Amino acid sequence: MDNKQHSQDFTDDSIRRFLLGQLKTEEQTLFEEHLFTNSDLEARVRLAEFELADDCAFKRLTESEIESFREKYLLTADRNHRLEVSKAIRARFVSESVSETSPTVFQRLMPLFNLRRPAWRYAFAALGLILILATVFLVTKEPQVVNRFIPERFRSTPHASPTPQLMNHSNGSSSPAHSEQAPPAASHESPLIVGLTSTSSQEQSPVITPPLDANAVVRFQLSIKEDAKGVYRADLLAASGETLFSVESLKPYGPKASTIDFDVPAKDLKSGQYQIRLSRVDEPAKQESSQYYFRVQ
Amino acid sequence: MSPAKHLKDLRQEDFDRLLDWLDSDRERAGVTYEKIRWRLVAILASRGCRTPEEVADETIDRVARRVIDIRDTYRGDKAIYFLGVMNNVHHEYLRRPSLPHLVEPEETVEPKEQMHLCLDQCLDKLAPYSRQLIEKYYTENRQAKIDLRKRIARELGIKSTTLRLRALRIREKLQTCIEHCLDVSEARP
Numbered sequence: 253m254d255n256k257q258h259s260q261d262f263t264d265d266s267i268r269r270f271l272l273g274q275l276k277t278e279e280q281t282l283f284e285e286h287l288f289t290n291s292d293l294e295a296r297v298r299l300a301e302f303e304l305a306d307d308c309a310f311k312r313l314t315e316s317e318i319e320s321f322r323e324k325y326l327l328t329a330d331r332n333h334r335l336e337v338s339k340a341i342r343a344r345f346v347s348e349s350v351s352e353t354s355p356t357v358f359q360r361l362m363p364l365f366n367l368r369r370p371a372w373r374y375a376f377a378a379l380g381l382i383l384i385l386a387t388v389f390l391v392t393k394e395p396q397v398v399n400r401f402i403p404e405r406f407r408s409t410p411h412a413s414p415t416p417q418l419m420n421h422s423n424g425s426s427s428p429a430h431s432e433q434a435p436p437a438a439s440h441e442s443p444l445i446v447g448l449t450s451t452s453s454q455e456q457s458p459v460i461t462p463p464l465d466a467n468a469v470v471r472f473q474l475s476i477k478e479d480a481k482g483v484y485r486a487d488l489l490a491a492s493g494e495t496l497f498s499v500e501s502l503k504p505y506g507p508k509a510s511t512i513d514f515d516v517p518a519k520d521l522k523s524g525q526y527q528i529r530l531s532r533v534d535e536p537a538k539q540e541s542s543q544y545y546f547r548v549q
Numbered sequence: 550m551s552p553a554k555h556l557k558d559l560r561q562e563d564f565d566r567l568l569d570w571l572d573s574d575r576e577r578a579g580v581t582y583e584k585i586r587w588r589l590v591a592i593l594a595s596r597g598c599r600t601p602e603e604v605a606d607e608t609i610d611r612v613a614r615r616v617i618d619i620r621d622t623y624r625g626d627k628a629i630y631f632l633g634v635m636n637n638v639h640h641e642y643l644r645r646p647s648l649p650h651l652v653e654p655e656e657t658v659e660p661k662e663q664m665h666l667c668l669d670q671c672l673d674k675l676a677p678y679s680r681q682l683i684e685k686y687y688t689e690n691r692q693a694k695i696d697l698r699k700r701i702a703r704e705l706g707i708k709s710t711t712l713r714l715r716a717l718r719i720r721e722k723l724q725t726c727i728e729h730c731l732d733v734s735e736a737r738p
Contacts (some may be wrong), residue, residue, distance in 0.1 A: 273595045284592050288628045294584065297591060299717040302724065306687075327594045327601050337727050340664045341720075344672075345687040 262286065262293060269299045272317060273324030302334060309338035310346070346379075443469040448528065450475065450542035457525070458544035468518040474530055476546055478508040483534035486514040491525040499501060500533065521548045550633070559610050567613035570620050571627060585631050591637060592632075604642050608635040667730035671723050679719045686716040 262283065269275050270283050286293050307313050308321050325331055446460055462470050474486070481504060488497040497520050501510050514528060526548065531541035571585075572578035586605055593601035612634050623630060672680060685701045702712040 270595050271591075273597050280595070284632065285629075287588050287592065288585075288632050289626055291584075294588065298587075299721065301591075302717050302720045306720070310687075324594055324597055327599065328590055329602070331594075333728060334724060336664060336723050338669070340668045340727075341687055341723075342669055344665065345684065395695070434689075497709065 262296075264296075264300065267297055268304065270297065271300060271304055271325055272320035274320055295409070301331065301340075305334040305338040306330065306341070308335060309342045344454060427463075443471040444518075445471045445473060447473045448475065448546060448548065450530075450544055450545035452545060454525065454527075454545045457547050459549050460521075460549045461549045462521045464518075466519050469515045470518050472514045472516065472528060472544065472546075474512045474514055474528065474542070476504055476510055476512060476542065478510045480504065480532075481509050482532050484512055485531050485533045486512070486522065487529045487531075488514075488516055489527045489529060491527075494521050496526075502530075512547040523548050559613055563613040563616070566616045566620075568610070570616045581628075582609075585628050588628070589631060589635050592635070598639060598640065598642065600642075604638055605635070608638045614631065642700070663731060663734055664727065667727045668723070670730055671726035674726060675719065675722075679715075682712070682715060683719045683723075686712070 266279065266283065270280070270287075275283055279471065287297065304321065304325060308318070308325075313321060321383040326335065444460070444463055446458065448458070452458075460470065462468065472486075476484075483500075484504075485498065485500045486502055487495050489495055497516055499514060502514060504510065504512050513531065514530075524547070526546055528544040528546075529541050530544065568575060571581045572662065586609060589605035589608055590601045591609040593604050598604055608631060612631055615634075619630070672683075675683065682701075682705065685704070686698075698709045698712055702709045705712065707715075
């Protein structure tokens, strides 16, 4: 009983390290003394010798263990015989396909990627938490980044600001006409927005400077009566009355449906006086038109 | 291997005296002798001694020669006496000019055909339960060893540690059986 108890003082791992000559000096001395006096430990070491030979034959040893196995284990004829038998067992029980297609490195790495390991569980939980926090941060702090990932059709329609300076200035009859200096906009950028009301007279019309970019667009926001929903046609007319540009099927938008956007290519706007004629096309009874004036510098 | 084979330079009377000192019963003395020799070899190999069997035999040789002087006065575990002598012999061995390395067995060399035949014979001699256990234990090489053991132990309704011990004991029996089978086949004309 006492013998057995002392044998249990040495783990299977320490027995294995003894056979591979990997014990520290003080451990080695203690182990040697016990091996000489403890028959139970001796029996365990004998069995461990078989296990080690099997592990070598079945290619379960690490690189350092293989080296120690050659240097410290395979030093006797008996042990070499054990290894030979282990190899025969392996050849008998493990088919060639299985044994040859599983490289040692792969076998060693597989346990690391065992998803049932607690470490992996914690890692995935942490990763999930990080993803959730990052998403919340992006949505709240960086909406423009999120907007990039949303398909075009799902995005909310970008409405131009209804309070551009030009619009405000053109309303008051006492306000002097002035020109709006907009920076030239690239085709893919926001167009120059000009707010126009039909109440402004030709003399009070705002002066604009269209962008120089050939592909640029000037967006005229034409004020109409509230809730005058319908389909409109807009014509751009030169001072001579010649129609330069037309768009049909325009619809009002906004909370009170009081504005219609009319996009005109900037290249069609040369210096001079212009008129926009807005007429309703869906109901013949309401076909009265509104005029909006502006001047291009 | 018989004890006398190990001790080339030992006189028969010294060897007999050694066995008498180890145990008055000659058979038990032989078992004790083999155990002591196995321990010496295991320790020397673990220390990295290139010729553990040779140093172990030299140790036993020296003890056998000294038995005549110590047998009446020595008290305590006799095996421990061997350990002390082995330390001296090993130190002397370490001081010698290093010997050339033994030729290491080629790992790629496949076991002989006779080995396979003997293995099959010895497997057939196993009891059905032992045969089943050892087949399960060795068949699935791909899985991690510990997981595999747990699964087989569960299937057999035993603990993993019990499975390991049982499998290794069967493995030990197979070794003995195969070596005997090989000896017999070599002895045949």
